[in-house]
Amino acid sequence: MSDYIVRATAANTQIRAFAASTTELVEEARKRHQTSPVATAALGRLLTAGVMMGSMMKNDSDVLTLQIQCGGEIGGMTVTADSHGDVKGYVNNPDVMLPPKNGKLDVGGALGPGFLNVIKDMGLKEPYSGQTMLQTGEIAEDLTYYFATSEQVPSSVGLGVLMEKDNTVRCAGGFIVQVMPFVDDEVLDKLEANIQKIQSVTAMLDNGHTPEEMLNQVLEGLDVEITDTLPAKFNCNCSKDRIEKAIISIGKKEIQAMIDDDKPIEVKCHFCNTAYKFEVEELKKLLKKATR
Known part of the structure; x- marks a missing residue:
């Protein structure tokens, strides 16, 4: 199945949510840049976040850039996305190799300390720009922190990339769930309880969960309403x-x-x-x- 993004609301529009399957676009990036497994996981997470955040923008010409400047061996990453589900990106050092940490690819170790920059070019005189310090370097937590501090939108971000033994991409995807300012306490409590008990994104993807099924787990009991879907792909407009x-x-x-x-x-x-x-x-x- 080709990659796509799902946009949804829940709890009578008190929550907005996005989920994406990105296996093909992450594998496309891996092939183009010949990335090592840990670089593939890092770039794949940022591409997945980028394509979902791009789909949050309103206008055809809007462009989102996610840039990580960091002190780790990966040397930094840049991802650019538009509002149509197109995304592209690269890592500064695609060959970075690190031993696993707790049996998993050590994305946080590859990034080390640094900053996340979010730049939104919406056709205004100046693009919107927000910067936060990396919290863990695992990217999902860093974006959760960015949304809370820079945009004052309490959010939960889940991102995952699972590799095959031959270092190709087995599955990739993620979700972003955001609560509106008028959210009821009981809705917030239910959402927090759900997030505590869900499987990791990689486990859900590996079990064959679609973006819709991921959202149904994260938003269980909160009346999910899928508003639309759009294709997602790695696409560069160079010529x-x-x-x-x-x-x-x-x-x-x-x-x-x-x-x-x-x-x-x-x-x-x-x-x-x-x-x-x-x-x-x-x-x-x-x-x-x-x-x-």
């Missing part, structure tokens, strides 16, 4: 034309230096690892377009 513009923007001096080397150059997109090759003759054409 040779965009790369050309980037080369032109670096200026005549730099382009001339490339031409003087008398060799073709290769430019790779950070987000999807697609390589674009430019022959010397092409560089000469770009030099004529450069204005500085």
Whole structure:
């Protein structure tokens, strides 16, 4: 089954919720970036969070960026998503290897201390930007903390990526549940009790739970109403034309230096690892377009 996001409300709109299956898009990212298992788990969690948070935005042109700057061996991660279920991302060090911790991939150890930046470009003069310190480096807890402190929205975030023995992605997905300011105490108590007793996201996914079934467990007894679903996919909007513009923007001096080397150059997109090759003759054409 292809990846998708479910949006829902519960307890008569006192709760809004999102859940996603992201196995295919996380595997696509793993293949493109050749990530190690711990890097796949870290990037997969951030991609899953990004695609759900992107679906919270209202306008077609809105763009969300999640950026982790950290001191661990992974060196940082960046994920960008839109409101249509498209997401892309990369890790700074895709080869990071760490021993397991308590039998699990040590994502927190790979990240170490650092910051989570959330940037929302909604077409206003300035993008909205929020920053919080990483709490555990496990990403779900870090986002829960971000929602509570930066957006003042009490939330519960669950994210999971499970690997096969051959280091491909077995399953990936997650949920975000948020309570509205007017939530009743008994609804909050029920939600907290549910979250205490649910299985981990990876266990639910491994048991074949769909996003709808995950939400039904998290929101059991709270009258879940699915409002809509949308496809989710790893999708990068890079193109040779965009790369050309980037080369032109670096200026005549730099382009001339490339031409003087008398060799073709290769430019790779950070987000999807697609390589674009430019022959010397092409560089000469770009030099004529450069204005500085």
